[in-house]
Amino acid sequence: MTVPTLGKDLVGLEHLSAGQIQLILDTAEPFKEVSERPIKKVPALRGKTIVNLFFESSTRTRISFEFAEKRLSADTVNVAASGSSVSKGETLVDTARNLEAMRIDMVVIRHHSSGAAQFLGDRIRSNVINAGDGKHEHPTQGLLDMLTLRDHFKKLAGLKVAICGDVLHSRVARSNIWGLLKLGAEVAVCGPPTLLPRGVEQLGVTVLPRIEDAIQWADALNILRLQLERMEAGFIPSLREYNRVFGVTSDRLARAPKDLLILHPGPMNRGVEIDSDVADGPHSVILPQVTNGVAVRMAVLYLLAGGAPDWVSGSGGEER
Ligand code: CP
Numbered sequence: 458m459t460v461p462t463l464g465k466d467l468v469g470l471e472h473l474s475a476g477q478i479q480l481i482l483d484t485a486e487p488f489k490e491v492s493e494r495p496i497k498k499v500p501a502l503r504g505k506t507i508v509n510l511f512f513e514s515s516t517r518t519r520i521s522f523e524f525a526e527k528r529l530s531a532d533t534v535n536v537a538a539s540g541s542s543v544s545k546g547e548t549l550v551d552t553a554r555n556l557e558a559m560r561i562d563m564v565v566i567r568h569h570s571s572g573a574a575q576f577l578g579d580r581i582r583s584n585v586i587n588a589g590d591g592k593h594e595h596p597t598q599g600l601l602d603m604l605t606l607r608d609h610f611k612k613l614a615g616l617k618v619a620i621c622g623d624v625l626h627s628r629v630a631r632s633n634i635w636g637l638l639k640l641g642a643e644v645a646v647c648g649p650p651t652l653l654p655r656g657v658e659q660l661g662v663t664v665l666p667r668i669e670d671a672i673q674w675a676d677a678l679n680i681l682r683l684q685l686e687r688m689e690a691g692f693i694p695s696l697r698e699y700n701r702v703f704g705v706t707s708d709r710l711a712r713a714p715k716d717l718l719i720l721h722p723g724p725m726n727r728g729v730e731i732d733s734d735v736a737d738g739p740h741s742v743i744l745p746q747v748t749n750g751v752a753v754r755m756a757v758l759y760l761l762a763g764g765a766p767d768w769v770s771g772s773g774g775e776e777r
Contacts, residue, residue, distance in 0.1 A: 463760045466578035466585040469594035470635040478636055482604050484756035484764075485749070491528055492751055501759050502529035507563040508556050511588070512538045512549075515567055517723055517747055518588045518597070522565050525754035534561075549573060553581045563761065566590070571628075584761040589628055597757060598722050599632025601750040603640065605742050606677055608749070609718055614641030619671035620662075621647045622681035622703065622730045625654050625692070629722045633679060634660050647671040648681075648703060651692045668703045672710060677718035680705050683730050696729050706732045716740050723747070 461476040470478060491499055507526045511519050519535070526533045536552075538544060543552055553564060563584040566574050571591030578585035589595040603613060610616055618637055624630045624646045637644050638661050645663040646653060647670065658664055665671045671678060683699060693699045700706075710717060719731075719741040727733045736743060 463757070465761070466574070466587075467596055467757055467761060468575045468578060468585070468587045470596050470599050470632050470639070471594065473596075473636075473639070475639045475641075478600070478603070478639055481600055481753065481756050481760065482607060484760055485600075485604055485752040488528075488752040488755040488759070489749070491755070492524075492748070497528050498530055499528065500530045501764055502526070502531035502762055505529075505531040505562045505762060506560065507531045507533050507565065507758070508561050509533060509535045509588075510552070510556075510564055510566045510568075511535070512543065512566070512568045512573075513589070515588070517750060518567065518595075521747070521750040522586075522588060522597075522754050522758075524751050525758055528751070529755055529758055531563075531758070549577060550580050553577055553583075557581055557583055563758065586757060586761065591628065592626055592631075593628055594632045594635075595628040595722075596632050596636075597750065597754055598629045599636045600757070601746055601753040602629075602633055602679060602720055602722065603636050604749045604753055605720060605746045606637075606642075606718070608745070609742065610676065613637065616642040617645070617674060617676045618642055618679060619645045619647050619665060619675035619677070620679045620681065621668060621671055621705065623652045623683050623692075624648050624657065624681065625652045626684045627681050629679075630681060634662055638662075645671060645674060649693060649699070668705065668709060669712070672705075672713045672717065675717055676715070677720060678705060679720040679722070680731050682722065682724060683726055685726065685729075696726075700729050700732075704728075704730060704732060705735050707734045707738065710735060710740075718742055720746055 461480050509522055561583055565586045565588050567588040568590050571593035573590045574585055574587035607613055620630050634644050645665045647665040721743045
């Protein structure tokens with residue numbers, strides 16, 4: 458059997474095959490253990506130079522990529538828009554070409570424009586990894602969500618996952634939809650009509666109009682952040698109203714036919730899309746998602762650098 462490869466860049470899950478997604482998830486498994494070691498390091502990317510180019514705020518993704526890179530022994534540099542010549546008007550491509558002139562190997566990019574990662578990947582030789590581009594995709598978030606679901610349910614095929622909230626503005630939703638459907642899960646979206654993309658059902662998802670419907674239907678809820686910075690546009694009447702109608706509360710979950718696994722990509726608006734007793738409750742895997750983020754990102758970096766999936770059985774995975 459031929460083992461799939463990832464190609465040069467990871468821009469999204471839309472154009473990956475089920476085999477490629479499976480490969481990343483399976484490669485992440487042995488990397489989980491590296492983060493549990495007293496010395497959290499393997500030499501897999503020794504000698505590689507990686508630039509983390511973050512043009513938008515990030516806590517989890519930026520730090521998680523940096524940990525993943527350091528745990529693989531890569532050399533890393535972080536570049537933010539403020540403090541770099543981007544703030545003087547330098548273009549994305551010029552910035553990246555100047556970095557390449559310093560002989561880098563990979564770029565991890567977060568950008569406010571949908572398509573920025575693809576645009577860059579088409580123009581530079583280095584591997585490009587999308588760490589979230591506008592409303593397009595956030596592939597490593599989708600992958601870590603899938604790994605967390607697989608950890609809990611042991612399989613993704615046939616699993617019912619409801620993605621709840623501000624789907625319209627969510628790159629996380631898109632990556633989850635593409636990835637989960639490819640691996641055979643059933644996906645529903647639930648939110649106010651103003652926060653659901655028009656024609657979303659054409660992606661192959663079910664639309665559930667009420668949060669109570671999602672809670673009745675699903676095995677797991679992936680609760681999206683209400684993107685408060687966009688709410689002045691009048692997508693919802695008020696935050697209180699949103700919480701009253703769509704908030705995931707313990708009272709609502711108590712009426713579910715089974716215990717639902719609770720995911721949230723973060724950052725959370727406690728008391729808006731999710732109540733604290735749910736976020737911190739026994740069925741929440743919000744922090745395990747963050748832990749899995751490091752392993753997934755190690756897997757992506759490793760595979761794009763040309764690593765073999767069976768690394769753990771060879772000497773390449775051991776620190777010497
Ligand atoms: N989930 C996520 O992308 O979080 P950050 O914006 O903090 O990276």
